[in-house]
Amino acid sequence: MLTLRQMRYFDALATTLHFGRAAKMTNVSQPALSAQIMEMEADLGIRLVERGRAGVILTQQGEALLPEIRAILLSVDGLYDRARQSAGVLEGRLRLGIIPTVAPYLVPTLIPMLRTRYPKLDVELRELLTTGCIEDVKHGKLDCAIIALPHNDDSLRSCTLFEDRFLIASADDENTVLYSPMTEAQVDMDRLLLLEEGHCLRDQALAVCGSTAGRRVANYGATSMATLLQMVSHGMGITLIPEIAVRDERTRNRMRIVPFAEPQPSRRIGLVWRPRSGRNNDQEALAALVTEAAAQLLSKDA
Amino acid sequence: MLTLRQMRYFDALATTLHFGRAAKMTNVSQPALSAQIMEMEADLGIRLVERGRAGVILTQQGEALLPEIRAILLSVDGLYDRARQSAGVLEGRLRLGIIPTVAPYLVPTLIPMLRTRYPKLDVELRELLTTGCIEDVKHGKLDCAIIALPHNDDSLRSCTLFEDRFLIASADDENTVLYSPMTEAQVDMDRLLLLEEGHCLRDQALAVCGSTAGRRVANYGATSMATLLQMVSHGMGITLIPEIAVRDERTRNRMRIVPFAEPQPSRRIGLVWRPRSGRNNDQEALAALVTEAAAQLLSKDA
DNA sequence: CAGCATGATAATTTTATCCTATCGATAATT
DNA sequence: AATTATCGATAGGATAAAATTATCATGCTG
Numbered sequence: 001m002l003t004l005r006q007m008r009y010f011d012a013l014a015t016t017l018h019f020g021r022a023a024k025m026t027n028v029s030q031p032a033l034s035a036q037i038m039e040m041e042a043d044l045g046i047r048l049v050e051r052g053r054a055g056v057i058l059t060q061q062g063e064a065l066l067p068e069i070r071a072i073l074l075s076v077d078g079l080y081d082r083a084r085q086s087a088g089v090l091e092g093r094l095r096l097g098i099i100p101t102v103a104p105y106l107v108p109t110l111i112p113m114l115r116t117r118y119p120k121l122d123v124e125l126r127e128l129l130t131t132g133c134i135e136d137v138k139h140g141k142l143d144c145a146i147i148a149l150p151h152n153d154d155s156l157r158s159c160t161l162f163e164d165r166f167l168i169a170s171a172d173d174e175n176t177v178l179y180s181p182m183t184e185a186q187v188d189m190d191r192l193l194l195l196e197e198g199h200c201l202r203d204q205a206l207a208v209c210g211s212t213a214g215r216r217v218a219n220y221g222a223t224s225m226a227t228l229l230q231m232v233s234h235g236m237g238i239t240l241i242p243e244i245a246v247r248d249e250r251t252r253n254r255m256r257i258v259p260f261a262e263p264q265p266s267r268r269i270g271l272v273w274r275p276r277s278g279r280n281n282d283q284e285a286l287a288a289l290v291t292e293a294a295a296q297l298l299s300k301d302a
Numbered sequence: 303m304l305t306l307r308q309m310r311y312f313d314a315l316a317t318t319l320h321f322g323r324a325a326k327m328t329n330v331s332q333p334a335l336s337a338q339i340m341e342m343e344a345d346l347g348i349r350l351v352e353r354g355r356a357g358v359i360l361t362q363q364g365e366a367l368l369p370e371i372r373a374i375l376l377s378v379d380g381l382y383d384r385a386r387q388s389a390g391v392l393e394g395r396l397r398l399g400i401i402p403t404v405a406p407y408l409v410p411t412l413i414p415m416l417r418t419r420y421p422k423l424d425v426e427l428r429e430l431l432t433t434g435c436i437e438d439v440k441h442g443k444l445d446c447a448i449i450a451l452p453h454n455d456d457s458l459r460s461c462t463l464f465e466d467r468f469l470i471a472s473a474d475d476e477n478t479v480l481y482s483p484m485t486e487a488q489v490d491m492d493r494l495l496l497l498e499e500g501h502c503l504r505d506q507a508l509a510v511c512g513s514t515a516g517r518r519v520a521n522y523g524a525t526s527m528a529t530l531l532q533m534v535s536h537g538m539g540i541t542l543i544p545e546i547a548v549r550d551e552r553t554r555n556r557m558r559i560v561p562f563a564e565p566q567p568s569r570r571i572g573l574v575w576r577p578r579s580g581r582n583n584d585q586e587a588l589a590a591l592v593t594e595a596a597a598q599l600l601s602k603d604a
Numbered sequence: 605c606a607g608c609a610t611g612a613t614a615a616t617t618t619t620a621t622c623c624t625a626t627c628g629a630t631a632a633t634t
Numbered sequence: 635a636a637t638t639a640t641c642g643a644t645a646g647g648a649t650a651a652a653a654t655t656a657t658c659a660t661g662c663t664g
Contacts, residue, residue, distance in 0.1 A: 002378055004306050005652090019611055032653050034611065044385040047580040050442065051611060054662080057442030059580060060395055061388040065381060072377050076304055079370060083346040086363040093362055140352065140359030155630085278349040278361060307621090321642055334622050336642060353642060354630090457661080 004076060006040040007069045009033045010048060014066050017056045089281045090118040096286075097126045097133040097145030101201045101225055102164075102269060105244045106146070110293040117289065129198045137272055144273035144283055146290065148200045151272060158272040159287055162294035165243045165259070165266040166208060171235040172254045181261040184209055193228055193237040196221025201267070205240040208265045229253050242267060243298055269294070306378060308342040309371045311335045312350060316368050319358045391583045392420040398588075399428045399435040399447030403503040403527055404466075404571060407546045408448070412595045419591065431500045439574055446575035446585055448592065450502045453574060460574040461589055464596035467545045467561070467568040468510060473537035474556045483563040486511050495530055495539040498523025503569070507542040510567045531555050544569060545600055571596070 012022035013033070023030040041048050048062035058066065086092055098106065107125065114123055128136065133145035134153050149158055168182060187209045195202045202221070222228035225245055232239050233253035241249065243266075246257060271287050273279070314324035315335070325332040343350050350364035360368065388394055400408065409427065416423055430438065435447035436455050451460055470484060489511040497504045504523070524530035527547055534541050535555035543551065545568075548559055573589050575581070 002306065002381060004304065020609090028652090029654055030611075031613080031655090034613095035652075038612090044382065046385045046389050050576065050578050050580065052442075052576070052578065052661095054441075055610080060445070061385065064388050064394060065384060068377065068381060068384065072374055072381075075370060075374050075377070079304065079367060079374075080346065082367060082370065083348045083363065086366050087348055092366060140354070143362070274352065274354070276352050276354065278352065322640090330621095331623055332642075333624090333644075336644095337621080340643090357641080 002040065002043055003036075004073070006036045006043075007073055009036045010040060010062075010066075011070055011073055013037060013049060013056060014058055014062070017058075019051075019056065088120070090114075090285050091120040093122045093124060094144075094282065094286070095124040095126070095142045097128045097136055097142045097147075099130055099133060099145075099147050099200065100127050101195070101199060101242060102146055102148075102244065103127045104225070105248050105297065106290070106293060108248075109297055110290060113289055113293055118285070130200045131198070134272065137274060140274070143277060143279060144271055144286065146269060146271055148204065149268045149270035151270075155275075156272045157275045158270045159283075160268055160270045161287055161290045162269055162298070163266045164269050164294075164298075165264045166204070166240045167243060167246065167257050167259050168238060169229060169232050169241040169249075169255045169257045170238040171233055172256045173235060181259045181264075183261050184265065188238065191237040193231055193239045194221060195225070195228060196223055201225075201240070201242065204267050208240060208260075225249070226252070229255065244269075244294065247297065304342065304345055305338075306375070308338045308345075309375055311338045312342060312364075312368075313372055313375060315339060315351060315358060316360055316364070319360075321358065390422065392416075392587050393422040395424045395426060396446075396584065396588070397426040397428070397444045399430045399438055399444045399449075401432055401435060401447075401449050401502065402429050403497070403501060403544060404448055404450075404546065405429045406526075406528070407550050407599065408592070408595060410550075411599055412592060415591055415595055420587075432502045433500070436574065439576060442576070445579060445581060446573055446588065448571060448573055450506065451570040451572035453572075455574075457577075458574045459577045460572045461585075462570055462572045463589055463592045464571055464600070465568045466571050466596075466600075467566045468506070468542045469545060469548065469559050469561050470540055471531060471534050471543040471551075471557045471559045472540040473535055474558045475537060483561045483566075485563050486567065490540065493539040495533055495541045496523060497527070497530060498525055503527075503542070503544065506569050510542060510562075527551070528554070531557065546571075546596065549599065 009022065009026055009028070012025040013019065016022045016025060019034055019037075020030050023033040026033060037048065044065075046061045047059045048065070050057040050059055103125070111123065111125075114121055126136070126142065128145070130147045130151065133142065133147050134151060134156065136142040137145050137156060138153070146161065148164075149160060151158060168187065189209060192205070192209060194205055222231060225241075226249070228239055229241065229245075229249045230253060231237065233255050241257060249255070250257065271283060271290065273283050277283075311324065311328055311330070314327045315321065318324045318327060321336055321339075322332050325335040328335060339350065346367075348363045349361045350367070352359040352361055405427070413425065413427075416425055428438070428444065430447070432449045432453065435444065435449050436453060436458065438444040439447050439458060440455070448463065450466075451462060453460060470489065491511060494507070494511060496507055524533060527543075528551070530541055531543065531547075531551045532555060533539065535557050543559060551557070552559065573585060573592065575585050579585075
């Protein structure tokens, strides 16, 4: 089988037209180079050079193969450059999953920041439920994902990005009684609207409010926060709204949004990745940036 | 140093995403493949694959390098094809030297024959004096040459292509006495015109006619047969004309051309090449074709 | 003819590569 | 929770590839 070593030797031989000098150029003894060239010729089944006393002459076939061989050697050398280049922080493609109750609020802030600070980064965003995020990260379809912690899959590593407090949103009318701040027990479970199954926020909302068992829940599942809050603003019920969504949703819907009493319930948003992904630098940089973006989003909001 | 073997293994690994199956695909044990991939990663300084429980995932960098690596492997495979293709008879480039007293008469017949029978052949013709032919063949600037034999360089091999008889040409007027056939002794040395120094035909003419010493030679050297024969046709003298030139030159100049008496003097035209050029098939085929072309040229001529 | 240069060859050592067997870790099953 | 299966990594020893040094044969050169 043809080897790169043989090609390098042949390249040197074609350059020097002299076995001895080609050997010196390749830091190898002349017999070694000679043997490799011979093997190369045997392998290709053709004569590459004509050995003469006054050095070496390339055969027509050797001459014909030379440019191709040099191109191959150049490509191989180029691999090293590419490899080195691709080792930078947050360069190339990054496939990032984000859960639907975070994505629409975080992305408009996060993406411009990424573009500015890491212009060589090509982000591929996917909005997926927690389970989807975790599965895809595990199987290498995503490089990492932003989900609510904790997750139950200890084959993945994670870090906290920010705390996202819950608030209560209701229509801005007189029919709804809202205490401010309010306790979990004051939530009217009959009027509590939830996202559809699969959203972690649904479970979190139940966990927050369902501490007292036996209360019923409005039998409806909204497909997105936007839908949910639109329903709320039309007086169809109340819901938990994560702080990250407040600024954005308040510009769309007239709502009353009140905090919980201390200790305020919240969800912890984090980044998950495969422990062996080997992109620790990337993950750290991304985490720092997301934290910064979230801080920006949450500032001056109640 | 990166090797093709490593690239092939990596290619298989990227295809199967499984060390075991990649090993089977490359007919090697799994540890062997594993080791090569590891070495490749160490050499490139990057992680190519992520080892996981459910097989293997390419890292972003591995993914980035893969197309380039596959292209390289394809190029290498292509080398074999090119080599095989270039091994045909009379294919590719053939650099052929021809002495000036043969070239203009042989070429118009030879080249069309070559083009017809060996369409893949790309002939590079050079008209050179014998010394030039021999030097260039020796130094690999020509693949072979057509010269008059014998040559005095035994570092080259040669074979006879055809015998080229000499005839005597004179102006077609009453002032010149020509016997037919004539003997060498009857040549009027004072009127004998010759090519300039360097042409083997000049020396051969002298050898034919100069057997009787002391005769003087017209002090003039024509630069080509065409010039020489034009001078002859204008009554400036007589000259030896090789049979190969007769048909062509007779159409250009009115001349009387008579043969020598038996045994007719002649020159032997042959092919020379480097013994190690390794293109024996080419040389044989070319020799056969030239012989055929010459036979065609010499037929029905006196 | 002697001396020089060139590439090939020989004998040996070093380095690569491979294989078998086994391990450790994870995932799936019982 | 223990068992089994799968997967890639590791260890040890054998084999093959490639290197080195020393030498040779040959053809030029003076």
